[in-house]
Every structure is written in structure tokens, then in C-alpha cells.
Amino acid sequence: MLFSDLQHEDFDRIHHPIDDIEYGPGSHIYMQGDAMPFVYTIRSGLVKLSQHLPNGDTRIVRLLRQGDLAGLESLNGQPSEYEAITLDHVRVCRIPHSVIESLRRDTPRLHDALMKRWQKALSSADSWITRLTTGNSKTRVARLLMLLDNNSEDDSFFLPTREDMGAMLGVTTESVSKVTAEFTRNNWLRPLAQHRAWIDSEALEENFE
Amino acid sequence: MLFSDLQHEDFDRIHHPIDDIEYGPGSHIYMQGDAMPFVYTIRSGLVKLSQHLPNGDTRIVRLLRQGDLAGLESLNGQPSEYEAITLDHVRVCRIPHSVIESLRRDTPRLHDALMKRWQKALSSADSWITRLTTGNSKTRVARLLMLLDNNSEDDSFFLPTREDMGAMLGVTTESVSKVTAEFTRNNWLRPLAQHRAWIDSEALEENFE
DNA sequence: CGCGCAATTGAGTTATATCAAATACGGTGG
DNA sequence: CCACCGTATTTGATATAACTCAATTGCGCG
Numbered sequence: 259m260l261f262s263d264l265q266h267e268d269f270d271r272i273h274h275p276i277d278d279i280e281y282g283p284g285s286h287i288y289m290q291g292d293a294m295p296f297v298y299t300i301r302s303g304l305v306k307l308s309q310h311l312p313n314g315d316t317r318i319v320r321l322l323r324q325g326d327l328a329g330l331e332s333l334n335g336q337p338s339e340y341e342a343i344t345l346d347h348v349r350v351c352r353i354p355h356s357v358i359e360s361l362r363r364d365t366p367r368l369h370d371a372l373m374k375r376w377q378k379a380l381s382s383a384d385s386w387i388t389r390l391t392t393g394n395s396k397t398r399v400a401r402l403l404m405l406l407d408n409n410s411e412d413d414s415f416f417l418p419t420r421e422d423m424g425a426m427l428g429v430t431t432e433s434v435s436k437v438t439a440e441f442t443r444n445n446w447l448r449p450l451a452q453h454r455a456w457i458d459s460e461a462l463e464e465n466f467e
Numbered sequence: 468m469l470f471s472d473l474q475h476e477d478f479d480r481i482h483h484p485i486d487d488i489e490y491g492p493g494s495h496i497y498m499q500g501d502a503m504p505f506v507y508t509i510r511s512g513l514v515k516l517s518q519h520l521p522n523g524d525t526r527i528v529r530l531l532r533q534g535d536l537a538g539l540e541s542l543n544g545q546p547s548e549y550e551a552i553t554l555d556h557v558r559v560c561r562i563p564h565s566v567i568e569s570l571r572r573d574t575p576r577l578h579d580a581l582m583k584r585w586q587k588a589l590s591s592a593d594s595w596i597t598r599l600t601t602g603n604s605k606t607r608v609a610r611l612l613m614l615l616d617n618n619s620e621d622d623s624f625f626l627p628t629r630e631d632m633g634a635m636l637g638v639t640t641e642s643v644s645k646v647t648a649e650f651t652r653n654n655w656l657r658p659l660a661q662h663r664a665w666i667d668s669e670a671l672e673e674n675f676e
Numbered sequence: 677c678g679c680g681c682a683a684t685t686g687a688g689t690t691a692t693a694t695c696a697a698a699t700a701c702g703g704t705g706g
Numbered sequence: 707c708c709a710c711c712g713t714a715t716t717t718g719a720t721a722t723a724a725c726t727c728a729a730t731t732g733c734g735c736g
Contacts, residue, residue: 309597312676317597331590334583339590362578369571369578374543376585381540381548383592388518388526391600392637394723420683428601430725435683467521603691629715639693644715 277352287328287342287350294338296352297329303348304416307340308425318426320383321345323409327375333358346416346453391428393466398427399437400466403447403457417455486561496537496551496559503547505561506538512557513625516549517634527635529592530554532618536584542567555625555662600637602675607636608646609675612656612666626664 278301281287288294290310305322319340322328332338333355361368389401402423406415418426420434427434441447441462448456487510490496497503499519514531528549531537541547542564570577598610611632615624627635629643636643650656650671657665 309593311597311601313602315601317601319593319596331586334586340593363575366572373582373585376582376589377540377543380585380589380592383589383596384518384528384549387528387592387596387600388520391596392520392524392526393522431682432684432726433724436685436724439684640714641694641716642692645692645717648716 276354276357279350279352281344281348281350283344283346285344285348287344287348288338289341290339291337293335294329294332295355297327297333297355297358298342298350298352300324300326300328301349301351304345305348306343306345306418306422306426308343309340316425317428318422320379320386321426327379330376330379345418345422390426395427395429395433396437396440397466398429399423399434399441400462402427403441403455404459404462407457407459414450414454414456417449417453419453485563485566488559488561490553490557490559492553492555494553494557496553496557497547498550499548500546502544503538503541504564506536506542506564506567507551507559507561509533509535509537510558510560513554514557515552515554515627515631515635517552518549525634526637527631529588529595530635534584536581536588539585539588554627554631599635604636604638604642605646605649606675607638608632608643608650609671611636612650612664613668613671616666616668623659623663623665626658626662628662 281303287298287305300322302324305326305328306318307320307322307328308316308318310316322342328342328350329338331340358368358372362372389405390398392398393401406417410416420438421431423429423434423438424431438447438449441457442449444461446458446461446465450456490512496507496514509531511533514535514537515527516529516531516537517525517527519525531551537551537559538547540549567577567581571581598614599607601607602610615626619625629647630640632638632643632647633640647656647658650666651658653670655667655670655674659665
């Protein structure tokens with residue numbers, strides 16, 4: 259986790275409790291407007307970070323997976339502008355801000371770790387913009403599938419609902435469905451049980467760079 | 468600047484030179500692939516941060532303005548995945564990485580300042596996704612204009628070329644042009660000399676939330 | 677087995693891209 | 707200061723991709 263590179267002695271300084279928490283699919287870890295005294299590291303599973311627009315519709319801005327930090331945005335004390343909802347079964351580690359603060363003063367290594375996560379979040383947000391919101395809908399879906407596939411250590415990966423995929427790509431549910439259906443007919447995508455799926459990365463890669 | 472809250476004594480520790488640099492419109496501050504030993508703070512002017520896709524087209528992922536940091540992504544030593552190009556006349560402050568490192572050890576306040584910038588960049592990237600890549604083209608252009616207007620302390624603001632606006636919104640140059648032309652006919656947008664413009668924020672706000 | 681939700685499919689509509697042309701604009705040199 | 711050139715912008719006609727609405731099918735779960 260975040261603290262994997264810290265020594266035992268570091269942990270002795272911690273007086274506030276760090277809890278491991280598990281969530282079923284579709285659970286709220288936190289909601290838009292919550293004042294959060296915690297950050298969360300994802301131990302396993304997939305979490306969507308979404309934002310509600312004033313006009314009512316919702317956009318997913320990022321996916322969080324193993325090793326990612328959620329709630330960084332509230333370290334300054336502001337209420338969260340996002341909501342974090344689990345897609346599948348998720349285990350997180352909940353860390354009070356006070357722990358971050360005190361460790362930060364004493365252990366430079368934590369500092370580095372935090373900065374690295376932050377950096378990662380930022381570059382992931384940017385590649386989200388360039389790869390997932392440009393091109394036609396087939397290209398976008400293909401890129402999303404490859405991204406999901408890449409970040410799975412497994413051979414298969416978690417396939418979100420068409421609605422969620424739409425919210426990530428800025429495309430309607432029906433359009434996503436039409437594309438995934440076509441990919442399946444081409445044997446580029448093979449939906450499996452339990453919301454999991456397999457893709458022919460080579461085929462997708464050569465048709466959509 | 469970044470260092471506005473540091474004492475004079477802090478600066479005495481700096482041995483590497485911090486340069487102030489000025490650029491005319493359309494200058495490269497750095498390019499995709501550059502290995503950069505610097506970060507830059509923007510003192511004035513507007514900078515576009517863009518990324519080239521393998522297929523050839525370019526997407527602008529963020530705008531940087533006074534107080535923003537450029538080149539944060541390369542603090543880890545990796546070559547930049549972005550290119551930073553000035554839109555108007557820009558003054559920057561170029562800071563070697565080594566300065567960041569050494570100050571970091573000695574002055575926790577700098578640490579906090581850095582983190583805050585980072586945080587700002589991240590939340591700006593996210594709001595870029597939700598506000599500038601959703602909705603129809605009129606809505607997107609309206610939101611971009613309001614964003615540009617907001618961040619100008621002036622009554623008027625810098626109006627990018629239609630092409631650049633298109634690259635920010637994921638829309639073609641011609642579509643942007645049709646929208647801005649319509650807004651101008653409605654007197655919601657008034658282009659001025661020197662690539663500057665004025666908007667009727669209230670009118671735009673009520674037509675596109 | 678059947679209920680409910682998610683996914684697929686289709687037909688019709690609309691928005692945006694595309695292609696092509698005309699116009700406006702800014703800067704340069706005479 | 708003006709005329710000219712190159713570039714950016716505007717405009718229009720057409721093609722196409724995506725949305726919308728509605729109906730149907732498929733699937734997981736009690």
C-alpha cells in the first residue's frame with residue numbers, strides 16, 4: 259500500500275486507527291459534498307470517480323484500481339467534488355488525514371510516495387482526456403477496453419455496464435451497446451460471466467490505434 | 468509566485484540560477500519528448516498544454532495561467548508527454564529541479580505550496596473533462612468562454628483561435644466558428660482587437676448552465 | 677418459472693463533420 | 707498610408723455519425 263516502503267518504527271507513531279474496509283458492488287465510498295477526514299488507498303477492485311453536473315447528468319472522470327489513492331482532493335479540508343462508487347468487490351484502506359499530516363512531517367519517503375500518486379492521478383486524468391474523449395465512438399470504446407485490459411493482471415478484466423462506459427466516454431448507453439455488440443460479433447470482444455470479458459488486443463490495436 | 472511565502476533567508480540557500488524568461492505568442496516552452504530539468508511558474512500570459520496522439524491530431528489538455536506550474540509531470544525525470552506553447556505574450560520563471568529538491572528539505576512551507584499547485588492542476592483537469600467535453604458544441608463553447616472570462620482579472624479576456632478552441636473542446640474548427648459567429652450575432656460575445664473579447668456572462672449563463 | 681433490469685436492435689431525427697468557397701483580417705513592404 | 711498577400715474566419719451544402727425514442731431480447735436471481 260501507500261506505506262509499503264515505511265519501516266515498522268514509523269507505524270509506531272500512529273495513534274489514529276487505520277481501518278481496512280470492504281464494499282460490495284455499487285457501494286458509495288463517499289459522495290459529492292461530503293466533508294471527508296480520510297483518504298483511501300484501493301487494495302483491490304475497481305472504483306469509479308464521478309462528478310454530477312448542475313444540469314443533472316453524470317460524468318465519470320477516472321477509474322481507481324489497486325494502489326490508487328481516493329480522496330486526495332479533500333486533503334485541503336474542502337468537501338469532495340466527486341463521488342466514489344465501487345464497481346465490483348472492493349477492499350480499501352481508510353487513513354485519517356491526521357495520520358498523513360504527521361507522517362508527512364517525519365518521513366520524507368512518504369512525501370515522495372504521495373507526490374508520485376498525485377503525479378499518476380494527474381497524468382491519468384490527462385490521458386483520459388486525450389484518449390477517451392477524442393475520435394468516434396468505436397475508437398473510444400476500443401481504447402477503453404484496452405485500458406481496462408491493460409490494468410488487469412488477469413487474462414480477463416472487469417467489463418462495466420454500458421451506461422457506465424457511456425459516462426466515461428461521453429457517449430450514450432445505446433451507442434456503446436451498438437459498438438460492443440459489433441465487437442462481439444467480430445470476436446474482438448468476448449463477454450464472460452460475472453461482468454468480466456476478454457479482448458483480442460491485437461485486432462483492436464490494429465483497427466484503432 | 469511559488470516562493471512568495473518564503474523568507475529571504477530561504478533564497479540565500481539557492482545556488483542554481485532561477486531565470487525569468489519571456490516568450491512571444493506561439494513559442495514553445497518545451498516540447499513532447501524533451502527531458503526537462505526545470506519546472507516553470509507562469510508569471511503572466513496564457514499557455515496551452517497539449518498532447519499529440521499517434522494518429523496525428525492534437526488535443527489541448529489544459530490551459531495554464533498566472534500562478535500555475537508547468538512541467539510538474541517531469542519532476543520524476545521522465546521526458547514530458549506534453550508540449551507547452553504560449554498563446555499570447557508570456558513571462559515565466561524557470562526553476563531547476565535541484566532547487567525544488569533542496570528547498571523541499573529545508574522549508575516545509577514550500578512543500579505545502581507545491582502540493583496545493585498540484586491539487587489545483589488535478590481538479591482543473593477533472594473539471595476540464597466534465598465541463599468541456601460534455602454537452603453539445605454550443606454548450607462547450609459557452610463554458611469555455613466563461614472559463615476564459617472568469618480567469619481574467621480584466622474586463623476582457625484572451626480569445627484563442629477557433630482551431631485551438633476546437634482542440635480544447637474536441638470539436639472541429641468550423642463548428643466552433645459557427646457557434647462563436649452566432650454568439651456574436653446575439654451580442655453574447657464581442658470580439659475586440661488583439662485577440663481579446665468580451666462576453667455577456669449573464670446571458671450565456673442562463674442559456675447554458 | 678417468471679420477474680426485473682440490462683442489453684440489444686431498429687427507425688427516424690438531429691447534430692456535427694466534411695468539403696469547398698467566399699470573406700475578413702493582420703502584417704509587410706512599397 | 708495604402709495595397710497586397712497569406713492566413714484565419716465565416717458561410718453554405720452535403721454526408722455521416724450519434725442521439726432519441728421505442729420495442730424486443732437476453733440474463734441473473736429469487
